[in-house]
Amino acid sequence: MIVVNxxxxxxxxxxxxxxxxxxxNIIKMVxxxxxxxxxxxxxxxxxxxxxxxxxxxxxxxxxxxxxAELAKGDVADPVLQNFCLTAIVIGVALTAVFxxxxxxxxxxxxxxxxxxxxxxxx
Amino acid sequence: xxxxYLVAAVAEIAIAAVLxxxxxxxxxxxxxxxALNVVSTQAMLAVLLFAAYADxxxxxxxxxxxxxxxxxxxxxxxxxxxxxxx
Amino acid sequence: MRLAFVVxxxxxxxxxxxxxxxxxxxxxxxxxxxxCATKTVTLGTLSVLVALVVGEGPVSNYGGRALIVAVxxxxxxPAASHALLRAAYRTGVxxxxxxxxxxxxxxxxxxxxGR
Amino acid sequence: MSAFWLxxxxxxxxxxxxxxxxxxxxxxxxxxxxxxxxGVLLTVLFVALGAPDVAHSEVVVGAIALPVLxxxxxGKARTDVTDEEDLGERGEGRRVRR
Numbered sequence: 577m578i579v580v581n582x583x584x585x586x587x588x589x590x591x592x593x594x595x596x597x598x599x600x601n602i603i604k605m606v607x608x609x610x611x612x613x614x615x616x617x618x619x620x621x622x623x624x625x626x627x628x629x630x631x632x633x634x635x636x637x638x639x640x641x642x643x644a645e646l647a648k649g650d651v652a653d654p655v656l657q658n659f660c661l662t663a664i665v666i667g668v669a670l671t672a673v674f675x676x677x678x679x680x681x682x683x684x685x686x687x688x689x690x691x692x693x694x695x696x697x698x
Numbered sequence: 699x700x701x702x703y704l705v706a707a708v709a710e711i712a713i714a715a716v717l718x719x720x721x722x723x724x725x726x727x728x729x730x731x732x733a734l735n736v737v738s739t740q741a742m743l744a745v746l747l748f749a750a751y752a753d754x755x756x757x758x759x760x761x762x763x764x765x766x767x768x769x770x771x772x773x774x775x776x777x778x779x780x781x782x783x784x
Numbered sequence: 785m786r787l788a789f790v791v792x793x794x795x796x797x798x799x800x801x802x803x804x805x806x807x808x809x810x811x812x813x814x815x816x817x818x819x820c821a822t823k824t825v826t827l828g829t830l831s832v833l834v835a836l837v838v839g840e841g842p843v844s845n846y847g848g849r850a851l852i853v854a855v856x857x858x859x860x861x862p863a864a865s866h867a868l869l870r871a872a873y874r875t876g877v878x879x880x881x882x883x884x885x886x887x888x889x890x891x892x893x894x895x896x897x898g899r
Numbered sequence: 900m901s902a903f904w905l906x907x908x909x910x911x912x913x914x915x916x917x918x919x920x921x922x923x924x925x926x927x928x929x930x931x932x933x934x935x936x937x938g939v940l941l942t943v944l945f946v947a948l949g950a951p952d953v954a955h956s957e958v959v960v961g962a963i964a965l966p967v968l969x970x971x972x973x974g975k976a977r978t979d980v981t982d983e984e985d986l987g988e989r990g991e992g993r994r995v996r997r
Binding site: 702703706709710713714716717719720726728729731732733735736739740742743746747749750755758761762765766769772773775776777779780 | 787790791794797798801802804805806808809814817818821825829832833835836839840845846849850852853856857860861863864865867868869870871872874875877
Binding site for chain 1: 950
Protein backbone atom coordinates (compact mmCIF):
# COMPACT_ATOMS: atom_id res chain seq x y z
CA MET A 577 0.00 0.00 0.00
CA ILE A 578 2.86 2.38 0.69
CA VAL A 579 3.86 1.92 -2.95
CA VAL A 580 1.09 4.39 -3.85
CA ASN A 581 2.95 7.07 -1.88
CA UNK A 582 6.08 6.38 -3.92
CA UNK A 583 4.09 6.62 -7.15
CA UNK A 584 2.52 9.91 -6.08
CA UNK A 585 5.94 11.28 -5.16
CA UNK A 586 7.20 10.27 -8.61
CA UNK A 587 4.19 11.96 -10.25
CA UNK A 588 4.77 15.23 -8.38
CA UNK A 589 8.46 15.05 -9.26
CA UNK A 590 7.61 14.61 -12.94
CA UNK A 591 5.19 17.57 -12.79
CA UNK A 592 7.90 19.75 -11.29
CA UNK A 593 10.40 18.61 -13.90
CA UNK A 594 7.86 19.37 -16.64
CA UNK A 595 7.38 22.88 -15.25
CA UNK A 596 11.13 23.47 -15.12
CA UNK A 597 11.68 22.19 -18.66
CA UNK A 598 8.78 23.75 -20.54
CA UNK A 599 7.72 26.99 -18.82
CA UNK A 600 9.29 30.23 -20.04
CA ASN A 601 8.69 32.31 -16.92
CA ILE A 602 11.62 32.14 -14.50
CA ILE A 603 9.48 32.33 -11.36
CA LYS A 604 7.40 29.42 -12.72
CA MET A 605 10.62 27.43 -13.08
CA VAL A 606 11.43 28.11 -9.42
CA UNK A 607 7.93 26.86 -8.57
CA UNK A 608 8.75 23.64 -10.40
CA UNK A 609 11.86 23.29 -8.27
CA UNK A 610 9.71 23.75 -5.15
CA UNK A 611 7.42 20.98 -6.36
CA UNK A 612 10.40 18.68 -6.82
CA UNK A 613 11.52 19.45 -3.27
CA UNK A 614 8.03 18.68 -1.96
CA UNK A 615 8.03 15.30 -3.73
CA UNK A 616 11.37 14.52 -2.10
CA UNK A 617 9.96 15.23 1.37
CA UNK A 618 7.00 12.99 0.66
CA UNK A 619 9.25 10.18 -0.53
CA UNK A 620 11.58 10.32 2.47
CA UNK A 621 8.73 10.37 5.02
CA UNK A 622 7.01 7.49 3.20
CA UNK A 623 10.22 5.46 3.37
CA UNK A 624 10.38 6.16 7.11
CA UNK A 625 6.81 4.90 7.65
CA UNK A 626 6.24 1.27 8.57
CA UNK A 627 2.90 -0.49 8.61
CA UNK A 628 0.69 0.77 11.47
CA UNK A 629 3.52 2.71 13.05
CA UNK A 630 3.16 5.91 15.05
CA UNK A 631 5.25 8.98 15.74
CA UNK A 632 8.66 8.35 17.35
CA UNK A 633 7.96 10.84 20.15
CA UNK A 634 7.64 8.76 23.32
CA UNK A 635 8.89 11.16 26.00
CA UNK A 636 6.50 12.54 28.65
CA UNK A 637 3.54 10.20 28.14
CA UNK A 638 0.22 11.40 29.48
CA UNK A 639 -1.06 10.18 32.81
CA UNK A 640 -1.45 6.44 33.21
CA UNK A 641 0.41 5.49 30.05
CA UNK A 642 3.81 3.99 29.45
CA UNK A 643 5.97 4.71 26.38
CA ALA A 644 5.40 1.14 25.21
CA GLU A 645 1.65 1.73 25.19
CA LEU A 646 2.15 4.90 23.20
CA ALA A 647 4.25 3.10 20.60
CA LYS A 648 1.64 0.32 20.12
CA GLY A 649 4.26 -2.03 18.72
CA ASP A 650 6.11 0.07 16.19
CA VAL A 651 7.35 3.58 15.54
CA ALA A 652 8.44 5.26 12.33
CA ASP A 653 12.12 5.69 11.56
CA PRO A 654 13.30 8.92 13.23
CA VAL A 655 16.56 9.16 11.27
CA LEU A 656 14.88 9.67 7.91
CA GLN A 657 12.44 12.14 9.46
CA ASN A 658 15.37 14.18 10.69
CA PHE A 659 16.84 14.08 7.19
CA CYS A 660 13.52 15.42 5.92
CA LEU A 661 13.52 18.19 8.53
CA THR A 662 16.99 19.30 7.44
CA ALA A 663 15.94 19.12 3.79
CA ILE A 664 12.96 21.42 4.41
CA VAL A 665 15.12 24.05 6.08
CA ILE A 666 17.74 23.88 3.33
CA GLY A 667 15.01 23.92 0.68
CA VAL A 668 13.54 27.24 1.80
CA ALA A 669 17.00 28.83 1.75
CA LEU A 670 17.58 27.43 -1.75
CA THR A 671 14.26 28.84 -2.95
CA ALA A 672 15.14 32.24 -1.50
CA VAL A 673 18.44 32.25 -3.41
CA PHE A 674 16.72 31.26 -6.67
CA UNK A 675 14.11 33.98 -6.23
CA UNK A 676 16.83 36.55 -5.54
CA UNK A 677 18.49 35.52 -8.80
CA UNK A 678 15.13 35.84 -10.60
CA UNK A 679 14.58 39.35 -9.20
CA UNK A 680 18.07 40.36 -10.29
CA UNK A 681 17.37 39.02 -13.80
CA UNK A 682 14.14 41.05 -13.89
CA UNK A 683 15.94 44.21 -12.78
CA UNK A 684 18.76 43.76 -15.27
CA UNK A 685 16.97 42.55 -18.40
CA UNK A 686 13.50 44.10 -17.75
CA UNK A 687 11.82 40.78 -18.49
CA UNK A 688 11.11 37.47 -16.83
CA UNK A 689 11.04 35.41 -20.01
CA UNK A 690 13.94 32.96 -20.15
CA UNK A 691 13.98 32.87 -23.96
CA UNK A 692 14.14 36.65 -24.25
CA UNK A 693 16.93 36.75 -21.68
CA UNK A 694 18.87 34.20 -23.71
CA UNK A 695 18.28 36.14 -26.91
CA UNK A 696 19.46 39.38 -25.34
CA UNK A 697 22.53 37.64 -24.05
CA UNK A 698 23.40 36.81 -27.64
CA UNK B 699 -15.90 5.93 18.60
CA UNK B 700 -12.32 6.33 17.33
CA UNK B 701 -13.21 4.82 13.98
CA UNK B 702 -15.94 7.46 13.55
CA TYR B 703 -13.23 10.09 13.96
CA LEU B 704 -11.16 8.55 11.18
CA VAL B 705 -14.13 8.37 8.81
CA ALA B 706 -14.92 12.02 9.58
CA ALA B 707 -11.31 12.98 8.80
CA VAL B 708 -11.55 11.24 5.41
CA ALA B 709 -14.81 13.08 4.71
CA GLU B 710 -13.29 16.46 5.63
CA ILE B 711 -10.43 15.90 3.19
CA ALA B 712 -12.90 14.76 0.52
CA ILE B 713 -14.79 18.05 1.00
CA ALA B 714 -11.52 19.89 0.45
CA ALA B 715 -11.44 18.32 -3.03
CA VAL B 716 -14.42 20.51 -4.00
CA LEU B 717 -12.45 23.57 -2.96
CA UNK B 718 -9.37 22.65 -4.97
CA UNK B 719 -11.59 22.96 -8.05
CA UNK B 720 -12.44 26.55 -7.05
CA UNK B 721 -8.74 27.10 -6.37
CA UNK B 722 -7.99 25.98 -9.90
CA UNK B 723 -10.59 28.03 -11.77
CA UNK B 724 -11.27 31.02 -9.55
CA UNK B 725 -11.26 34.09 -11.79
CA UNK B 726 -9.58 36.52 -9.37
CA UNK B 727 -6.98 35.98 -6.70
CA UNK B 728 -9.47 36.72 -3.91
CA UNK B 729 -11.47 33.63 -4.86
CA UNK B 730 -8.33 31.57 -4.59
CA UNK B 731 -7.52 33.01 -1.18
CA UNK B 732 -11.04 32.20 0.07
CA ALA B 733 -10.75 28.62 -1.20
CA LEU B 734 -7.28 28.23 0.30
CA ASN B 735 -8.54 29.46 3.66
CA VAL B 736 -11.30 26.86 3.70
CA VAL B 737 -8.85 24.15 2.61
CA SER B 738 -6.64 25.07 5.58
CA THR B 739 -9.60 24.90 7.94
CA GLN B 740 -10.60 21.47 6.66
CA ALA B 741 -7.00 20.27 6.96
CA MET B 742 -6.89 21.51 10.54
CA LEU B 743 -10.07 19.57 11.35
CA ALA B 744 -8.62 16.46 9.73
CA VAL B 745 -5.45 16.72 11.83
CA LEU B 746 -7.51 17.19 15.01
CA LEU B 747 -9.73 14.19 14.23
CA PHE B 748 -6.74 12.06 13.28
CA ALA B 749 -5.06 12.91 16.58
CA ALA B 750 -8.19 11.79 18.45
CA TYR B 751 -8.23 8.58 16.38
CA ALA B 752 -4.57 7.71 16.86
CA ASP B 753 -4.70 8.69 20.57
CA UNK B 754 -1.52 10.73 20.39
CA UNK B 755 -1.41 14.19 21.93
CA UNK B 756 1.71 15.10 19.95
CA UNK B 757 -0.34 15.68 16.82
CA UNK B 758 -2.54 18.32 18.42
CA UNK B 759 0.00 21.15 18.20
CA UNK B 760 0.07 20.82 14.43
CA UNK B 761 -3.66 21.57 14.30
CA UNK B 762 -3.23 24.67 16.45
CA UNK B 763 -0.39 25.97 14.27
CA UNK B 764 -2.36 25.23 11.13
CA UNK B 765 -5.43 27.14 12.35
CA UNK B 766 -3.57 30.20 13.58
CA UNK B 767 -1.26 30.39 10.57
CA UNK B 768 -4.04 29.98 8.03
CA UNK B 769 -5.90 33.05 9.30
CA UNK B 770 -2.67 34.98 9.73
CA UNK B 771 -1.81 34.12 6.15
CA UNK B 772 -5.19 35.38 4.96
CA UNK B 773 -4.60 38.74 6.65
CA UNK B 774 -1.08 38.95 5.18
CA UNK B 775 -2.35 38.20 1.67
CA UNK B 776 -5.15 40.73 1.90
CA UNK B 777 -2.54 43.30 2.89
CA UNK B 778 -0.51 42.22 -0.14
CA UNK B 779 -3.54 42.72 -2.35
CA UNK B 780 -4.32 46.14 -0.93
CA UNK B 781 -0.96 47.85 -0.62
CA UNK B 782 1.77 45.54 -1.88
CA UNK B 783 3.84 43.55 0.57
CA UNK B 784 6.85 45.85 0.82
CA MET C 785 -25.36 7.14 24.07
CA ARG C 786 -22.33 9.37 23.89
CA LEU C 787 -21.34 7.69 20.65
CA ALA C 788 -24.72 8.59 19.17
CA PHE C 789 -24.22 12.26 20.15
CA VAL C 790 -20.73 12.29 18.69
CA VAL C 791 -21.82 10.73 15.41
CA UNK C 792 -24.77 13.11 15.17
CA UNK C 793 -22.58 16.18 15.74
CA UNK C 794 -19.99 14.92 13.26
CA UNK C 795 -22.70 14.37 10.65
CA UNK C 796 -24.13 17.87 11.19
CA UNK C 797 -20.67 19.41 10.92
CA UNK C 798 -19.88 17.48 7.76
CA UNK C 799 -23.19 18.49 6.20
CA UNK C 800 -22.55 22.18 6.92
CA UNK C 801 -18.98 21.95 5.64
CA UNK C 802 -20.16 20.27 2.46
CA UNK C 803 -22.82 22.92 1.88
CA UNK C 804 -20.23 25.65 2.41
CA UNK C 805 -17.85 24.00 -0.05
CA UNK C 806 -20.57 23.65 -2.66
CA UNK C 807 -21.48 27.30 -2.08
CA UNK C 808 -17.87 28.36 -2.60
CA UNK C 809 -17.85 26.36 -5.82
CA UNK C 810 -21.16 27.62 -7.23
CA UNK C 811 -21.73 31.19 -6.04
CA UNK C 812 -21.34 33.89 -8.71
CA UNK C 813 -18.84 36.37 -7.26
CA UNK C 814 -16.21 36.61 -4.58
CA UNK C 815 -18.34 38.34 -1.95
CA UNK C 816 -21.04 35.67 -1.83
CA UNK C 817 -18.35 33.01 -1.94
CA UNK C 818 -16.65 34.47 1.10
CA UNK C 819 -19.99 34.68 2.85
CA CYS C 820 -20.50 30.92 2.31
CA ALA C 821 -16.94 30.21 3.40
CA THR C 822 -17.22 32.23 6.60
CA LYS C 823 -20.65 31.44 7.98
CA THR C 824 -21.22 27.88 6.86
CA VAL C 825 -17.75 26.53 7.37
CA THR C 826 -17.47 28.19 10.78
CA LEU C 827 -20.67 26.46 11.86
CA GLY C 828 -19.45 23.11 10.49
CA THR C 829 -16.10 23.50 12.20
CA LEU C 830 -17.70 24.36 15.51
CA SER C 831 -19.98 21.30 15.31
CA VAL C 832 -17.01 19.00 14.79
CA LEU C 833 -15.10 20.67 17.63
CA VAL C 834 -18.10 20.27 19.94
CA ALA C 835 -18.20 16.60 18.91
CA LEU C 836 -14.57 16.26 20.01
CA VAL C 837 -15.35 17.96 23.34
CA VAL C 838 -18.33 15.65 23.91
CA GLY C 839 -16.45 12.53 22.88
CA GLU C 840 -13.20 13.06 24.76
CA GLY C 841 -14.35 15.23 27.66
CA PRO C 842 -13.65 18.95 28.07
CA VAL C 843 -10.72 18.56 30.45
CA SER C 844 -8.79 16.05 28.35
CA ASN C 845 -6.03 17.13 26.00
CA TYR C 846 -8.19 16.76 22.88
CA GLY C 847 -11.21 18.60 24.24
CA GLY C 848 -9.12 21.41 25.66
CA ARG C 849 -7.28 21.89 22.41
CA ALA C 850 -10.57 21.82 20.52
CA LEU C 851 -11.89 24.62 22.77
CA ILE C 852 -8.76 26.70 22.08
CA VAL C 853 -9.19 26.20 18.34
CA ALA C 854 -12.89 27.10 18.59
CA VAL C 855 -12.13 30.41 20.31
CA UNK C 856 -9.40 31.10 17.76
CA UNK C 857 -11.76 30.48 14.86
CA UNK C 858 -14.56 32.57 16.36
CA UNK C 859 -12.19 35.51 16.80
CA UNK C 860 -10.01 35.27 13.72
CA UNK C 861 -12.36 34.12 10.98
CA PRO C 862 -14.54 37.28 10.70
CA ALA C 863 -11.47 39.51 10.98
CA ALA C 864 -9.63 37.69 8.21
CA SER C 865 -12.71 37.58 5.99
CA HIS C 866 -13.35 41.29 6.49
CA ALA C 867 -9.76 42.22 5.65
CA LEU C 868 -9.79 40.04 2.55
CA LEU C 869 -13.06 41.40 1.24
CA ARG C 870 -12.06 45.01 1.87
CA ALA C 871 -8.90 44.36 -0.13
CA ALA C 872 -10.95 42.70 -2.88
CA TYR C 873 -13.34 45.68 -3.04
CA ARG C 874 -10.52 48.19 -3.20
CA THR C 875 -8.67 46.33 -5.93
CA GLY C 876 -11.81 46.45 -8.02
CA VAL C 877 -13.00 42.85 -8.11
CA UNK C 878 -16.39 43.15 -9.84
CA UNK C 879 -19.67 42.31 -8.17
CA UNK C 880 -22.21 39.95 -9.63
CA UNK C 881 -24.52 41.56 -12.22
CA UNK C 882 -27.64 40.88 -10.15
CA UNK C 883 -26.40 42.43 -6.91
CA UNK C 884 -28.44 45.43 -5.80
CA UNK C 885 -26.64 47.10 -2.89
CA UNK C 886 -23.27 48.81 -3.17
CA UNK C 887 -23.09 51.11 -0.16
CA UNK C 888 -19.60 52.63 -0.59
CA UNK C 889 -20.31 53.57 -4.20
CA UNK C 890 -23.68 55.11 -3.27
CA UNK C 891 -22.08 57.17 -0.51
CA UNK C 892 -19.30 58.29 -2.83
CA UNK C 893 -21.80 59.37 -5.49
CA UNK C 894 -23.90 61.26 -2.95
CA UNK C 895 -20.79 63.06 -1.75
CA UNK C 896 -19.82 64.01 -5.29
CA UNK C 897 -23.32 65.19 -6.28
CA GLY C 898 -23.72 67.26 -3.13
CA ARG C 899 -20.48 69.10 -3.73
CA MET D 900 -7.89 -1.71 2.99
CA SER D 901 -8.67 0.21 6.11
CA ALA D 902 -9.87 3.80 6.39
CA PHE D 903 -6.34 4.96 7.11
CA TRP D 904 -5.25 4.05 3.61
CA LEU D 905 -8.35 5.75 2.28
CA UNK D 906 -7.25 8.96 4.02
CA UNK D 907 -3.77 8.47 2.56
CA UNK D 908 -5.06 7.97 -0.98
CA UNK D 909 -7.45 10.93 -0.90
CA UNK D 910 -4.64 13.16 0.36
CA UNK D 911 -2.28 11.90 -2.33
CA UNK D 912 -4.85 12.50 -5.06
CA UNK D 913 -5.44 16.06 -3.84
CA UNK D 914 -1.68 16.62 -3.64
CA UNK D 915 -1.13 15.55 -7.23
CA UNK D 916 -4.12 17.64 -8.34
CA UNK D 917 -2.78 20.75 -6.58
CA UNK D 918 0.66 20.20 -8.11
CA UNK D 919 -1.01 19.96 -11.51
CA UNK D 920 -2.79 23.26 -10.79
CA UNK D 921 0.59 24.85 -9.98
CA UNK D 922 1.94 23.77 -13.36
CA UNK D 923 -1.26 24.48 -15.29
CA UNK D 924 -2.08 28.01 -14.11
CA UNK D 925 -0.54 30.87 -16.07
CA UNK D 926 -1.35 33.43 -13.40
CA UNK D 927 1.61 33.66 -11.03
CA UNK D 928 -0.37 34.71 -7.96
CA UNK D 929 -2.79 31.82 -8.41
CA UNK D 930 0.10 29.39 -8.77
CA UNK D 931 1.49 30.66 -5.48
CA UNK D 932 -1.86 29.96 -3.82
CA UNK D 933 -1.85 26.41 -5.23
CA UNK D 934 1.69 25.95 -3.90
CA UNK D 935 0.44 26.95 -0.47
CA UNK D 936 -2.33 24.35 -0.81
CA UNK D 937 0.35 21.75 -1.60
CA GLY D 938 2.10 22.72 1.65
CA VAL D 939 -1.10 22.38 3.70
CA LEU D 940 -1.97 18.97 2.22
CA LEU D 941 1.61 17.78 2.75
CA THR D 942 1.26 18.78 6.41
CA VAL D 943 -1.79 16.55 6.90
CA LEU D 944 -0.01 13.75 5.07
CA PHE D 945 3.03 14.03 7.35
CA VAL D 946 0.79 13.85 10.42
CA ALA D 947 -0.91 10.76 9.00
CA LEU D 948 2.47 9.15 8.32
CA GLY D 949 3.62 9.74 11.89
CA ALA D 950 6.00 12.67 11.56
CA PRO D 951 4.60 15.57 13.62
CA ASP D 952 7.90 17.43 13.87
CA VAL D 953 8.30 17.45 10.11
CA ALA D 954 4.70 18.63 9.88
CA HIS D 955 5.52 21.52 12.21
CA SER D 956 8.29 22.80 10.01
CA GLU D 957 6.28 22.11 6.86
CA VAL D 958 3.30 24.17 8.02
CA VAL D 959 5.54 27.13 8.77
CA VAL D 960 7.70 26.83 5.68
CA GLY D 961 5.42 25.37 3.04
CA ALA D 962 2.19 27.15 3.90
CA ILE D 963 3.42 30.60 4.99
CA ALA D 964 7.11 31.37 4.45
CA LEU D 965 7.45 30.05 0.91
CA PRO D 966 4.35 31.86 -0.50
CA VAL D 967 5.43 35.09 1.20
CA LEU D 968 8.87 34.73 -0.42
CA UNK D 969 7.23 34.20 -3.81
CA UNK D 970 4.88 37.16 -3.34
CA UNK D 971 7.77 39.45 -2.39
CA UNK D 972 9.68 38.29 -5.47
CA UNK D 973 6.67 38.82 -7.75
CA GLY D 974 6.03 42.26 -6.25
CA LYS D 975 9.63 43.31 -6.75
CA ALA D 976 9.71 41.96 -10.29
CA ARG D 977 6.45 43.77 -11.10
CA THR D 978 8.08 47.17 -10.67
CA ASP D 979 10.65 46.30 -13.34
CA VAL D 980 8.79 44.14 -15.82
CA THR D 981 6.45 46.38 -17.79
CA ASP D 982 4.98 43.59 -19.93
CA GLU D 983 1.94 42.34 -18.01
CA GLU D 984 1.65 39.37 -20.32
CA ASP D 985 4.93 38.24 -18.83
CA LEU D 986 3.48 38.00 -15.33
CA GLY D 987 0.36 36.27 -16.61
CA GLU D 988 -1.93 38.94 -15.20
CA ARG D 989 -4.03 39.91 -18.15
CA GLY D 990 -7.38 38.85 -16.75
CA GLU D 991 -6.76 40.02 -13.20
CA GLY D 992 -8.64 42.77 -11.46
CA ARG D 993 -5.90 45.37 -11.40
CA ARG D 994 -5.41 48.00 -8.76
CA VAL D 995 -7.90 50.86 -8.88
CA ARG D 996 -6.34 54.30 -8.87
CA ARG D 997 -7.91 56.70 -6.44
